[in-house]
Amino acid sequence: MATSRRRRSPDATRAPGAPISPWRATRERQRDREIKRDAVIRAAAHAFNRKGYHNTSLDDIAAALAVTKPTVYYYVTSKEQLLFECFSAGVEPIRAAFAEARGLRSPGRERLNAVLRRYAQAVASDFGWCMVRAEDEDLPPALSSQIKNAKSEIDQGIRQLLREGMQDGSIHAGDPKMMAFVLAGALNWIAHWYREDQSMSAAEIADAFVRVF
Amino acid sequence: MATSRRRRSPDATRAPGAPISPWRATRERQRDREIKRDAVIRAAAHAFNRKGYHNTSLDDIAAALAVTKPTVYYYVTSKEQLLFECFSAGVEPIRAAFAEARGLRSPGRERLNAVLRRYAQAVASDFGWCMVRAEDEDLPPALSSQIKNAKSEIDQGIRQLLREGMQDGSIHAGDPKMMAFVLAGALNWIAHWYREDQSMSAAEIADAFVRVF
DNA sequence: GCTTATGTTTACGCGCCGGTAGATTGACTA
DNA sequence: TAGTCAATCTACCGGCGCGTAAACATAAGC
Numbered sequence A, B: 001m002a003t004s005r006r007r008r009s010p011d012a013t014r015a016p017g018a019p020i021s022p023w024r025a026t027r028e029r030q031r032d033r034e035i036k037r038d039a040v041i042r043a044a045a046h047a048f049n050r051k052g053y054h055n056t057s058l059d060d061i062a063a064a065l066a067v068t069k070p071t072v073y074y075y076v077t078s079k080e081q082l083l084f085e086c087f088s089a090g091v092e093p094i095r096a097a098f099a100e101a102r103g104l105r106s107p108g109r110e111r112l113n114a115v116l117r118r119y120a121q122a123v124a125s126d127f128g129w130c131m132v133r134a135e136d137e138d139l140p141p142a143l144s145s146q147i148k149n150a151k152s153e154i155d156q157g158i159r160q161l162l163r164e165g166m167q168d169g170s171i172h173a174g175d176p177k178m179m180a181f182v183l184a185g186a187l188n189w190i191a192h193w194y195r196e197d198q199s200m201s202a203a204e205i206a207d208a209f210v211r212v213f
Numbered sequence C: 001g002c003t004t005a006t007g008t009t010t011a012c013g014c015g016c017c018g019g020t021a022g023a024t025t026g027a028c029t030a
Numbered sequence D: 001t002a003g004t005c006a007a008t009c010t011a012c013c014g015g016c017g018c019g020t021a022a023a024c025a026t027a028a029g030c
Helices: A024-051 A058-064 A069-075 A079-103 A108-124 A126-133 A141-167 A176-188 A190-194 A202-212 B024-051 B058-064 B069-075 B079-103 B108-124 B126-133 B141-167 B176-188 B190-194 B202-212
Strands: none
Touching (some): A024 A058, A024 A126, A079 A141, A108 A190, A126 A190, A176 A190, A176 B176, A176 B190, A176 B202, A190 A202, A202 B176, B024 B069, B024 B079, B108 B141, B108 B176, B108 B202, B141 B176
């Protein structure tokens, strides 16, 4: 929305070594803008992680970045959107893990383990906390439904890996739905206790968990 | 606090059949008060469960009881305390389950299963939701620390049962701490999805979970 | 019946916080 | 140098929601 007002796009097919375009500065600014926007989202995730969504004001987030509230609003349209962005940032690596696992040829159990490991790491991050705790009640329906879809997608992905593992015999038979609930629950819960008990790294936790299963 | 102003205690050693004490009404009123107070807490738990703590106003809770806000405050000193009471109500049956399990002579695995089953049922209730999601950030330090203690107690209880089960050979060896995290996480997570997917009763879920482990 | 305790109401104060309007600064373009 | 545009600021609005003061009603006790 805020970026839709550019009148001319910079010449993308510039010969190397050619004189620098006068629009270079514009591109740099745009890149700056993305960096700053990311910083806002990261700061928000960190604050939400520590104090909770509702106990964090936008003034808090702005202060953490040493700017003022309207500056935050320059990069983000609302607090709700901010939460949503944090959620998205948390989910993205998990999506990636699934995509990666789909490409592998190893038995289902190993593919599942790989996903779970990445999952655990994602959940242990600042974003992970937002991901796990982003509640539909806190968001307008449009964003809420997107979150539900994403969560459902992950759930189905786990069930699918479980089924594949059962078919190739690498995973003990059982009800995929229940097993997925157990797995997701155990992993998501990491977000709750990891802040207080950081005696292990996220990777170590993931390995320990996989060992338990 | 509100009950500390009674000047004379009713005669507790009254002969049966004797004329009813004029303080009987007082006792009845006191009992009424407790019932009403419980109703307030239940209504709060239900509302928190559906809309979340921060999205529930005390006016909402009052409206659900067809009274006004000050009436709620007549039974409860603050919203925070209300949340704390919901937490306590949720935890209490779990405490009871542990106490019961300690009295049994069966192998550790069965005692643990019994606890987990009750645990799952507690988590699937309205109170359970509050229990799982009551965050220290939302409460004053005094209450927050009590909650932490209760949670820690439960955690230690699970670990203890695991150790006992390992000693008598009924539970496969492993790291009790990690296993407790996995168990608690999987069970607590029930609170998140049970509202939307009520295809099974809490007891069925508990059995299914125990089977997965 | 008069008084006191108990329960509930109406009406309100007030702080916090999400969000915005509009001025301001500064850098890049021509 | 003038003009444009991106970025940030100061100052403010409005409302929601917790919690309270004080009046009012009803029933109990004497």
